[in-house]
Amino acid sequence: MTADSGAMIVTLRHVTREYGAAPNLVRAVDDISLSVERGGFVSLFGPSGSGKSTLLNLIGALDRPTNGEIELDGQRLDLLSRDELAQIRLNKIGFIFQAYNLVPVLSAVENVEFVMQLGGVPQGQCRSRAMELLAEVGLAGLEHRRPGELSGGQQQRVAVARAIVDNPALVLADEPTANLDSASAHNLLELMRDLNRSHGVTFIFSTHDKLVMESARRLIELKDGKIISDSCQASH
Amino acid sequence: MIDAQSWLVLWKLASRNVARNRRRTALTTLAVGLGVWTSVALAAFARGISGEMADNAIYDLTGHVQVHHPDYPQDPVVSNSIPDSSAKIMQALPPGVVLGSAARVRVPAVVRSEKKATGVTLVGIDPDAEHGLSFIGDGVISGRPIEGPDDQGIVIGQKLAEHLQTALGRRVVVMSQDVNGKLAERGFRITGIFDAELEATEKAFIFCGRGTAQQLLGLGAQISEISIVGQNRDGADAIVNAVQAAVPEAAVRSWRKAAPFADALLRVQNAFLKFWFLIVVIAVSFGLINTIFMSIFERAREFGLIQSLGMRPHNVIVQVALEAFLVLLGGMVIGNCGAWLTVRALSGGVDLSRFARGMEMMGVSRVVYPTILARDIITANLFVLVLCLLGSLYPAWKASRLPILEALHRTH
Ligand SMILES: Nc1ncnc2c1ncn2[C@@H]1O[C@H](COP(=O)(O)OP(=O)(O)OP(=O)(O)O)[C@@H](O)[C@H]1O
Numbered sequence A: 001m002t003a004d005s006g007a008m009i010v011t012l013r014h015v016t017r018e019y020g021a022a023p024n025l026v027r028a029v030d031d032i033s034l035s036v037e038r039g040g041f042v043s044l045f046g047p048s049g050s051g052k053s054t055l056l057n058l059i060g061a062l063d064r065p066t067n068g069e070i071e072l073d074g075q076r077l078d079l080l081s082r083d084e085l086a087q088i089r090l091n092k093i094g095f096i097f098q099a100y101n102l103v104p105v106l107s108a109v110e111n112v113e114f115v116m117q118l119g120g121v122p123q124g125q126c127r128s129r130a131m132e133l134l135a136e137v138g139l140a141g142l143e144h145r146r147p148g149e150l151s152g153g154q155q156q157r158v159a160v161a162r163a164i165v166d167n168p169a170l171v172l173a174d175e176p177t178a179n180l181d182s183a184s185a186h187n188l189l190e191l192m193r194d195l196n197r198s199h200g201v202t203f204i205f206s207t208h209d210k211l212v213m214e215s216a217r218r219l220i221e222l223k224d225g226k227i228i229s230d231s232c233q234a235s236h
Numbered sequence B: 001m002i003d004a005q006s007w008l009v010l011w012k013l014a015s016r017n018v019a020r021n022r023r024r025t026a027l028t029t030l031a032v033g034l035g036v037w038t039s040v041a042l043a044a045f046a047r048g049i050s051g052e053m054a055d056n057a058i059y060d061l062t063g064h065v066q067v068h069h070p071d072y073p074q075d076p077v078v079s080n081s082i083p084d085s086s087a088k089i090m091q092a093l094p095p096g097v098v099l100g101s102a103a104r105v106r107v108p109a110v111v112r113s114e115k116k117a118t119g120v121t122l123v124g125i126d127p128d129a130e131h132g133l134s135f136i137g138d139g140v141i142s143g144r145p146i147e148g149p150d151d152q153g154i155v156i157g158q159k160l161a162e163h164l165q166t167a168l169g170r171r172v173v174v175m176s177q178d179v180n181g182k183l184a185e186r187g188f189r190i191t192g193i194f195d196a197e198l199e200a201t202e203k204a205f206i207f208c209g210r211g212t213a214q215q216l217l218g219l220g221a222q223i224s225e226i227s228i229v230g231q232n233r234d235g236a237d238a239i240v241n242a243v244q245a246a247v248p249e250a251a252v253r254s255w256r257k258a259a260p261f262a263d264a265l266l267r268v269q270n271a272f273l274k275f276w277f278l279i280v281v282i283a284v285s286f287g288l289i290n291t292i293f294m295s296i297f298e299r300a301r302e303f304g305l306i307q308s309l310g311m312r313p314h315n316v317i318v319q320v321a322l323e324a325f326l327v328l329l330g331g332m333v334i335g336n337c338g339a340w341l342t343v344r345a346l347s348g349g350v351d352l353s354r355f356a357r358g359m360e361m362m363g364v365s366r367v368v369y370p371t372i373l374a375r376d377i378i379t380a381n382l383f384v385l386v387l388c389l390l391g392s393l394y395p396a397w398k399a400s401r402l403p404i405l406e407a408l409h410r411t412h
């Protein structure tokens, strides 16, 4: 964990995130220090309310810690402005949320293109790259459907394609399989692991699902905002 | 700041979101359209009334441009006369600029019947020159009109005839001062009675042949005024300059100076219309801002999502403003077309005779022709576009400041 920070995609030092004030103060993340290596495939698990989402949001520059520092790909997030954080999210992070990941007025391929276009990639390139990736996540032929015309699992695959499309340093997924049946969940996990291997993208995801946990190479268990175990397991 | 690619994305998001809730978009567009429509149509109606009023003042022996002795405007007496330089003036003006000019004798006088006497303005005219220039050249007359400069009869207004308790064919005496300051007096037979648009005009003027008047007043070939009518009111200032150059010794003035009341009313109206546009636009913008807030609230999660994906806050503002812009554009098209159709449908004139008694006092005709001015269309549309866009920036700014996480956790 204390290795050269160049090998680490994200490093947290004594990070605390509190909600509310005095009598009702909740410490959702409590003095966590943690590093994740490049190319990692990390699962956060723990009971409801243990701070998984809060931790992912902090790493993903969607939230700011009450105390402590977060370094993402060599950059201190706590020192950045709103605009700069948006830029970090655009360039370095891919998000997969539990549900409603997609912009409803955009088709599948447009949703994938969206982040490239915001990053100023020329239209021709955006389209071909998005089509390629959608084929890779198994959605060939469905590119022009709107989210409302896709199943939950298909929507999550679009979200995965979008998360990795502009080669982010890190993909964060908060319970990506929670709304899926077990077969779809299994397929999505396979897909994420394949992409982790083939593209070398770092994944950090939270889950309740034993099956999902098992596919992770590193398991971090949270309870009451603290890390209570952190272990590596042989990948399958 | 925003590159071409981002514009493309923003445009796509904005246009699709506008098309999303068709009912709401249609209602908002209609509200904007109604605002533009009432603004432009009301302006056209007001312009019709005031234009008519100004034209009536001009038709009332004023003309677009007047030439006088320098002292005549302050003291319109017989001795402040000028030679008839009509020919010289017409030569100095480029062809087509003016419709015509009329030289007149115009002096204060008293007219007396057997029963009553009253102060009037005696106008000696050449009827041929007055056609199309003033009401007396075209006016409705019972009896016969003045037939030439040396006509010996007199034509008075309907109301004046009633007031003097006299009638066609009866005699009246006209008294004035001649050029030497002596009393000039002459009996006339009433050969015609005119009916003017305004009662005040019928009471104010009596007409005789110009030569007859010159003889009565000892004027020789001198006259009191030359009245020139151009193509329209706005061309008057150019004519003033050209005429002044041709007759530098005379006082040349446009209708704006000669009929200051009409001019002042037009100016007040300009200010009033701007004020009216402002009121309408404020009402419309409140509706628009409210609608935008509703639509932002419903889509809070989406705003959270696109920002979590890395859309910058100012792009969110631009997206919402673009949505407002699309609605405004649609509303402006509807409003302007509606106004144009309304004015076209009323191009035959709106009959105000039911209200004419009150209106006539202000110099307004019984029939009003709505007139759309380019400046009113531009002002009304600019007001709507600029003020409503500015108004939309507030909800847009709010949307860009929605806390991302809170927005993401909103359930549908
Ligand atoms: N916006 C907030 N305001 C107040 N308290 C919050 C807020 N968000 C989270 N919390 C609290 O912080 C703690 C951690 O919440 P968090 O959502 O991170 O848990 P979690 O591990 O993701 O739970 P779950 O498995 O149910 O998703 C909880 O006690 C929660 O009530």
Ligand SMILES: [Mg+2]
Pocket (backbone or CB within 6 Å): A052, A053, A054, A174
């Ligand atoms: Mg959670």
